[in-house]
Amino acid sequence: MVMDTCYAVIFSSQRTDGDHGYGAMSDKMEELAAKQPGFLSVESVRDASGAGITISYWESLEAIQNWRQNGLHQVAQEKGKQAWYESYNVKICKVERAYSYPAAGHS
Amino acid sequence: MVMDTCYAVIFSSQRTDGDHGYGAMSDKMEELAAKQPGFLSVESVRDASGAGITISYWESLEAIQNWRQNGLHQVAQEKGKQAWYESYNVKICKVERAYSYPAAGHS
Numbered sequence: 001m002v003m004d005t006c007y008a009v010i011f012s013s014q015r016t017d018g019d020h021g022y023g024a025m026s027d028k029m030e031e032l033a034a035k036q037p038g039f040l041s042v043e044s045v046r047d048a049s050g051a052g053i054t055i056s057y058w059e060s061l062e063a064i065q066n067w068r069q070n071g072l073h074q075v076a077q078e079k080g081k082q083a084w085y086e087s088y089n090v091k092i093c094k095v096e097r098a099y100s101y102p103a104a105g106h107s
Numbered sequence: 108m109v110m111d112t113c114y115a116v117i118f119s120s121q122r123t124d125g126d127h128g129y130g131a132m133s134d135k136m137e138e139l140a141a142k143q144p145g146f147l148s149v150e151s152v153r154d155a156s157g158a159g160i161t162i163s164y165w166e167s168l169e170a171i172q173n174w175r176q177n178g179l180h181q182v183a184q185e186k187g188k189q190a191w192y193e194s195y196n197v198k199i200c201k202v203e204r205a206y207s208y209p210a211a212g213h214s
Contacts (some may be wrong), residue, residue: 007123008200010115010162012150042118045152053152053160055117061203081208089207093115093200100196101188107111 006040006095007058015050020083024106029076036070040065057095064092113202114165120195122157127190136183143177145170154158157193164202171199 015022033039038059046052060063067073080088122129145166153159159206163173174180187195 008117008198009114009119012162033182043160045154045158047152047154051152053150053162055119055160085184085208087208089205089211091115092204095198095200095204096114097199098196101192101194104196 004059007061008065008095009056009058009064010091010093011054011056011088012091013052013054015046015052016084016086017050019056021079022084025079025084029042029073032070032072035069036063037040039067057107073074110168113167114171114205115200115202116163116165116186117178117198118161118163118195118201119197120161121151121193123191124157128186129182130184131185132191134179139179140174142146143174146174155174168199193204 023086030042030044033042033056041060042054042056044052046055048054068077136150137149140149140163147164147166149161149163151161152161165174175184
């Protein structure tokens with residue numbers, strides 16, 4: 001498989017204690033993100049201490065920018081700062097190479 | 108802070124059941140990676156189901172390649188396929204932009 005150009009948004013965060021509506025909004029945002037033009041996939045892990053990494057993959061920087069400016073997503077981002085996250089950092093990356101085990105195919 | 112060029116290695120994996128020496132080797136590899144030329148930082152999260160994401164950051168693609176070819180790391184990679192991981196995928200990325208909350212400084 002020859003990989004097309006693709007971009008990753010790494011969202012690394014530390015949750016505050018308690019839910020405060022986080023679970024429902026998180027599900028909703030994941031569903032909404034998946035409907036955006038240029039969305040490819042998402043993977044997410046959070047451990048019992050509240051440390052989490054979510055990576056979403058996109059076809060272009062424009063798609064990432066559009067999702068960042070989505071109205072409902074902006075409401076969630078604001079709520080994230082107010083209530084859900086002690087801290088987070090975001091890195092926007094261009095995927096240069098990818099491989100997997102077991103091998104998914106020829107690249 | 109003006110960000111210098113930097114690269115991320117996203118390692119997303121599913122562990123097999125049981126330790127099989129994984130914990131000790133994982134600690135050793137994290138310690139060894141941190142000593143490599145061009146290493147910047149690492150962040151890692153694994154949940155109770157065994158799903159994990161580890162991201163290491165490096166100054167250059169050469170530094171990533173050197174670490175990949177490190178002898179002890181190659182032993183660990185082989186053992187990873189044999190015993191520790193049901194599956195994994197690796198993505199090598201160029202970090203284009205980064206921001207954080209609370210803001211770490213001016214970028």
